[in-house]
Amino acid sequence: MVRVAVIGGSGYTGGELLRLLLVHDKVEITMVTSREYAGKPISLVHPNLRGYLNLNFSQFSLDKLGDKADTVFLSLPHGVSLNYVPKILEMGMQVVDLSADFRLKDPSVYKIWYGIEHPYTDLLEKAVYGLPELHYDDLRRAKLIASPGCNATATILALAPVAYNKLASQMRFISDVKVSSSEGGAKPTEGSHHPERQNAIRPYDAEGHRHEAEAEQELSRLAGSPVKVSIVPHAVSSVRGALSSSHIWLDQPLDDMDVWRKTAEFYRGRKFIRIVRGGIHPYPDPKYVLGSNFADIGFAQERRISRLTMFSAIDNLMKGAAGQAVQSFNISNGFAEDTGLKSPPLRPV
Amino acid sequence: MVRVAVIGGSGYTGGELLRLLLVHDKVEITMVTSREYAGKPISLVHPNLRGYLNLNFSQFSLDKLGDKADTVFLSLPHGVSLNYVPKILEMGMQVVDLSADFRLKDPSVYKIWYGIEHPYTDLLEKAVYGLPELHYDDLRRAKLIASPGCNATATILALAPVAYNKLASQMRFISDVKVSSSEGGAKPTEGSHHPERQNAIRPYDAEGHRHEAEAEQELSRLAGSPVKVSIVPHAVSSVRGALSSSHIWLDQPLDDMDVWRKTAEFYRGRKFIRIVRGGIHPYPDPKYVLGSNFADIGFAQERRISRLTMFSAIDNLMKGAAGQAVQSFNISNGFAEDTGLKSPPLRPV
Amino acid sequence: MVRVAVIGGSGYTGGELLRLLLVHDKVEITMVTSREYAGKPISLVHPNLRGYLNLNFSQFSLDKLGDKADTVFLSLPHGVSLNYVPKILEMGMQVVDLSADFRLKDPSVYKIWYGIEHPYTDLLEKAVYGLPELHYDDLRRAKLIASPGCNATATILALAPVAYNKLASQMRFISDVKVSSSEGGAKPTEGSHHPERQNAIRPYDAEGHRHEAEAEQELSRLAGSPVKVSIVPHAVSSVRGALSSSHIWLDQPLDDMDVWRKTAEFYRGRKFIRIVRGGIHPYPDPKYVLGSNFADIGFAQERRISRLTMFSAIDNLMKGAAGQAVQSFNISNGFAEDTGLKSPPLRPV
Amino acid sequence: MVRVAVIGGSGYTGGELLRLLLVHDKVEITMVTSREYAGKPISLVHPNLRGYLNLNFSQFSLDKLGDKADTVFLSLPHGVSLNYVPKILEMGMQVVDLSADFRLKDPSVYKIWYGIEHPYTDLLEKAVYGLPELHYDDLRRAKLIASPGCNATATILALAPVAYNKLASQMRFISDVKVSSSEGGAKPTEGSHHPERQNAIRPYDAEGHRHEAEAEQELSRLAGSPVKVSIVPHAVSSVRGALSSSHIWLDQPLDDMDVWRKTAEFYRGRKFIRIVRGGIHPYPDPKYVLGSNFADIGFAQERRISRLTMFSAIDNLMKGAAGQAVQSFNISNGFAEDTGLKSPPLRPV
Incomplete structure (x- = not known):
């Protein structure tokens, strides 16, 4: 049994990690922290977990952590993980960090997008970007993941086969993402107030979304040359699920079967990728992956004017956050990739 | 033209008052106040009103009010209106108060439900309860309305024909109300956070809802004897609309046609009451009154066990708040009851 | 491994059974039938199950069934199961019937509610009503479950402690149920059309809901005397989840702690019942059981007028249908009650 | 008073026309037809209109129409209007056709997109494309509008200032549209079934949407050279409202103020266009135009990689259908453009 601690356990990603880890048969949850709710029962904040665990939230401290965990999941705001990761690694524990702090390889790019010098550039190098479909081998025995x-995951998974196969000569993409309200986290805001958020179709962060940096890093690596990605997110009414519609202008129309084959080949053997094409539900829809770690990938081509759209549908709290973190954790600990992630998506919901 | 001021114009009821009064052809809006947004454009807070008015919110003050308004709509929290109403009346203006401060006639009942001695018991007497279907004549020339x-309106309108006609010997009713999120106002809370509120079916205020006091006052008056009303509200996923299902145990089954006739007779000539029975949509549903001032009234009887349920469906911001306030204002100023309230409900939405 | 067949596998209950049974480690799915989709891949109809099984739907026939299954789940319309159950039992297989055909013990009651003479009254007697919280012992080795x-489950679980403890002298209850759209099944109708159904708060079946017969049967048995139950369902906007607010007039106010204790005692040791009281989420809400087999039970009392409301929240496709069927199946086959049902509820969704 | 007939009055567009025309003070509704509901009361199908009109639906016939109407609104399926329009015009009545039958000027383009030879090419020439922001002058005294x-309206209004001002050298655009369920009409389908449609983020018609033909016709005219438009619609959970996010690759970044100014100048004096930029709600959102005829227009630029997105938000049944038809009708009859269209958008809803 791997003893795991969840640092920052009161948010939605923290709650989703608990939901998964509680029934993960290689894992024992030994510590769940929350600054705001320390001392209070976990089920007070996560009423779905009533009856599952008697643990209270605790205050975070490196000392206590030391003898309690083998792996630490950090579900903290960006800029906060930075301060803990080096020490936790020194203490010999594995870190799965769900913040943006160690995703970018190039410190100068980090500075452009996050506005500060990264204090641990050596760790940027060692960290493995936890997208198992692209970094499976690096993830085995990774100490810092x-x-x-979420929007980066959806965008990269949609476009990876296109970038890798260089399906267009101009490598610039627009990822028009539709996201559900849980992506905004558990903290109420004016914009998340139900009467305002429900029935909204609301663009936001439309002039330089930070996930573009990750997406460009990963897709450029696959293409072997610089790729430009513009992510334009839109808040829609659902609570869970995200769809990326990644639009590409082609040089000329492609053979649909060829696009399908290259996509399928790229993802061959990947347990959480399902290629969707045809039938009653011809395109991916996050509705059919809810509660699971799947990314459904598909595409539509308008041959008349050489437009290709790659679609990817994920559950933003699963493949877009907690599920993917557990998947990477599994790989890095030598467990089957889908340990604790086998339940089919819930439908309809 | 009646010059009107809206005091507390940044909330949902305030916004709805503006939406109605802006196109009301007997009214000129001269002042809209907001403590939080004073000095800022009204359309910043109410983006639906972009292009309709160039007014900014102003800070509330009795001095400025004096020469600017004939009627003052007070859309302030309970306990705040109390302090302004006597002075505004003294200055010769009409008051339409949307708070609970002057709804109850009996000061001792007020104290039980609101926890304080009412400081202006003389005004309690003078105030007219602004439910035009019950107090049309009193409303003509009322100075304090x-x-x-909203839950009281839905409950009273459902049960008034039953109370008036004494359809049961035991005059106690359970009004199980289903309410939309806008009823909770414009201020974000943990409970109104979209991921928490959407798809909820959540009972609240289930052990003594304050609107019971109003409902019992009005229904007892109609019955000529004490009536007991228990209101149990439930938050559901929609943004607008409320349905009261008011359950009654009868002494014995009634003739359906008789219930229908007594209900129709009770509301004869009332412009905003529609009796619903049969057809594709046999019972009232707030979905079909949205954006309008209608209350749709209907019923279902289970004769086998002598249970009667009276339904009433309203738009909580219209018949449940701003629409009804304008209706009362119209009557009290000698205008046709439906001035500015003629647009049919929006459907589907 | 128990070999199971799912007869009627293309609806929502059928799909939910598949979702559960696919990852149930004591079960092998050997046959899934559908009249409409025979010969077509199961994932065509249930896109959430893409990648989980390669089985096609088959045409139902008793012959083929014979050597393929140990247990048969029947997810067929009311009145259809009737014809198959006796033969399947004769062939030595276990039957879990999700229709209403064998729920009522008394043939005369069956006739009143379903309008026909029941052709297999002997089987009515043998059938076990598959509500494990009331019939755990009978379910061990039951051959016909x-x-x-769903509305009966919600109502009975809310009221069972009240009936058993005779908390009121007048044993008549109004169960005001709020139900989600998946309860209506997978077949499109005028009323289920999204623009009509979304944002509706719509009473239906309000003059004699058939589930009352089951509820009265079970609650009368517990009370030891006739109990009257009136169920008034309302369609609300969510896709999954049902809440029963079961209203009771008491003779006099009860001690809240006493109600709590009697409820907790009644359900002691029941794995899928969680008693909810106090905290941030003081009452049950189906939102917090989605995707699970839990029934959350709670209550609110208005002492002033001696009104008690018992709440129960379930996922209508789980505890209200497929989940409960699997729970009963587990018990009857000697497995732990929660085999294949351990995943915590999904939240938020 | 203009006497109007609504042919095809039982659908959502027909219902919305009725909602508007009933309170339009220059109009008298003399006939409303429906093949399916002939002889039945209009409020049976449109329960929001209960109490507004006593008219029944009638069977459509040219004879009866002749002496009853000055203007005929045709809300019929594509390919059906074709057969009636020439005769109605001959009889001297004005036609406002809401189908696609007379939108395209070039018969060869019509054939490509609709698959048949257009039988009345002379009328194609005479018909005025009823987008008043582009064809105001042509609409005065138009006999065939x-x-x-709806998706064409959203796309054209978003892109018109870009095309007119030639803001990019490559005139090809991707209009990623998010649409609500009422756009699909009043007829239930598998895809519109509430449990399937709610919470979907579902691409459809993604490989050659017919509205592209209209959009290319109008935008090419404005640009004075061929423009290519790819429309990719996505079904989201709301009932009303559509947002076009029209993406453009620029040659180089533009000055934001310049984009704003050119957009504002292009739409100067247009009553139903509101330019949105900055504030709490910096981009258009259909939520803030619901129930009104407004199109809110805005934009976002990512200067780093020269991507411009023009947004337009409309109510698909208003500016996207019935509202716009009434606006054109007003202009063509010499009434103020906004007659009967003055109510502000409903909010929140």
Whole structure:
């Protein structure tokens, strides 16, 4: 049994990690922290977990952590993980960090997007970007896993086969993402107030979304040359699920079967990728992956004007956050990739 | 033209008052106040009103009010209106108060439900409870109108024909109300956070809802004897609309046609009451009154066990708040009851 | 491994059974039938199950069934199961019937509610009503399980402690139920059309809901005397989840702690019942049981007028249908009650 | 008073026309037809209109129409209007056609997109494309108005200032549209079934949407050279409202103020266009135009990689259908453009 601690356990990603780890048969949860709720029962904040665990939230401290955990999941705001990761690693524990702090390889790019000098550039190098479909081998025995952002995950998974196969000569993409409200986290804001958020179709962060940095890093690596990605997110009414519609202007129309084959080949053997094409539900829809770690990938081409759209549908709290973190954790600990992640998506919901 | 001021114009009821009064052809809006947004454009807070008015919110003050308004709509929290109403009346203006401060006639009942001695018991007497279907004549030339609460409105309108006609010997009713999120106002809370509120079916205030006091006052008056009303509200996923299902145990089954006739007779000539029975949509549903001032009234009887349920469906911001306030204002100023309230409900939405 | 067949596998209950049974480690799915989709891949109809099984739907026939299954789950319309159950039992297989055909013990009551003479009254007697919280012992080795209806489940679980403890002298209850759209099944209708159904708060079946027969049967048995139950369902906007607010007039106010204790005692040791009281989420809400087999039970009392409301929240496709069927199946086959049902509820969703 | 007939009055567009025309003070509704509901009361199908009109639906016939109407609104499926329009015009009545039958000027383009030879090419020439922001002058005294499609309206209004001002050298655009369920009409389908449609983020018609033909026709005209438009619609959970996010690759970054100024100048004096930029709600959102005829227009630029996105938000049944038809009707009859269209958007809803 791997003893795990969840640092920052009161948010939605923390709650989703608990939901998964509680029934993960290689794992024992030994510590769950929350600054705000320390001392209070976990089920007070996560009423779905009533009856599952008697643990209270505790205050975070490196001392206590030391003898309690083998792996530490950090579900903290960006800029906060930075301060703990080096010490936790020194103490010999594995870190799965769900913040953006260790996702970018190039410190100068980090500075551009996050506005500060990264204090641990050596760790940027050592960290493995926790997208198992691209970094499976690096993840075996990784000590520091930087788990990707949700919009980045959706965008990269949609575009990876295109970038890798260089399906267009101009490598610039627009990822028009539709996201559900849980992506914004558990903290109420004016914009998340139900009467304002429900029935909204609301663009936001439309002039330089930070996940573009991750997406460009990963897709450029696959293409072997610089790729430009523009992510334009839109808040829609659902609570869970995200769809990326990644639009590409082609040089000329492609053979649909060829696009399908290259996509399928790229993802061959990847347990959490399902290629969707045809049938009653011809395109991916996050509705059909809810509660699971799947990314459904598909595409549509308008041959008349050489437009290709790659779609990817994920559950933003699963493949877009906690599920993917557990998947990477599994690989790095030598467990089957889908340990604790086998439940089919819930439908309809 | 009646010059009107809206005091507390940044909330949902304030916004709805503006939406109605802006196109009301007997009214000129001269002042809209907001403590939080004073000095800022109204359309910043109410983006639906972009292009309709160039007014900024102003800070509330009795001095400025004096020469600017004939009627003052008070859309302030309970306990705040109390302090302004006597002075505004003294200055010769009409008051339409949307808070609970002047709804109850009996000061001792007020104290039980609101926990304080009412400082202006003489005004309690003078105030007219602004439910035009029950107090049309009193409303002509009323100087102080106490506009009813939304759950009270739904409950009273459902049960008035039953109380008036004494359809049961035991005059105690359970009004199981289903309410939309806008009823909770414009201020974000943990419970109104979209991921928490959407898809909830959540009972609240289930052990003594304050609107019971109003409902019992009005229904007892109609019955000529004490009536007991228990209101149990439930938050559901929609943004607008409320349904009261008011359950009654009868002494014996009634003739359905008789219930229908007594209900129709009770509301004869009332412009905003529609009796619903049969057809594709046999019972009232707030979905079909949205954006309008209608209350749709219907019923279902289970003769086998002598259970009667009276339904009433309203738009909580219209018949449950701003629409009803304008209706009362119209009557009290000698205008047709439906001035500015003629648009049919929006459907589907 | 128990070999199971799912007869009627293309609806929502069928799909939910598959979702559960696919990852149930004591079960092998050997046959899934559908009249409409015979010959077509199961994932065409249930896109959430893409990648989980390669089985096609087959046409139902008793012959083929014979050597393929140990247990048969029947997810067929009311009145259809009737014809198959006796033969399947004769062939030595166990039957878990999710229709209403074998739920009522008394043939005369069956006739009143379903309008026909029951052709197999001997089987009515043998069938076990598959509500494990009331019939755990009978379910061990049951050969014919009649799985309860969703609104009946919600109502009975809310009221069982009240009936058993005779908390009121007048044993008549109004169960005001709020139900999600998946309860209506997978077949599109005028009323289920999204623009009509979304944002509706719509009473239906309000003059004699058939689930009352089950509820009265079970609650009368517990009370030891006739109990009257009136169920008034309302369609609300969510896709999954049902809440029963079961209203009771008491003779006099009860001690809240006493109600709590009697409820907790009644359900002591029951794995899928969680008693909810106090905290941030003081009452049950189906939102917090989604995707699980839990029934959350709570209550609110208005002492002033001696009104008690018992709440129960379930996922209508789980504890209200497929989950409960699997729970009963587990018990009857000697497995732990929660085999294949351990995943915590999904939240938020 | 203009006497109007609504042919095809039982759908959502027909219902919305009725909602508007009933309170339009220059109009008298003399006939409303429906093949399916002939002889039945209009409020049976449109329960929001209960109490507004006593008219029944009638069977459509040219004879009866002749002496009853000055203007005929045709809200019929594509390919059906074709057969009636020439005769109605001959009989001297004005036609406002909400189908696609007379929107395209070039018969060869019509054939490509609709698969048949257009039988009345002379009328194609005479018809005025009823987008008043582009064809105001042509609409005065127009006898045949071809009212635009909803996705076309959203796309054209977003892109018109870009095309007119030639803001990019490569005139090809991707309009990623998010649409609500009412856009699909009143007829239930598998895809519109509430449990399937709610919480979906579902691409559809993604390989050659017919509205592209209209959009290319109008935008090419404005640009004075061929423009290519790819429309990719996505079904989201709301009932009303559509947002076009029209993406453009620029040659180089533009000055934001310049984009704003050119957009504002292009739409100067247009009553139903509101330019949105900055504030709490910096981008258009259909939520803030619901129930009104407004199109809110805004934009976001990512200067780093020269991507411009033009946003337009409309109510698909208003500016996207019935509202725009009434606007064109007003202009063509010499009424103020906003007659009967003055109510502000409903909010929140």
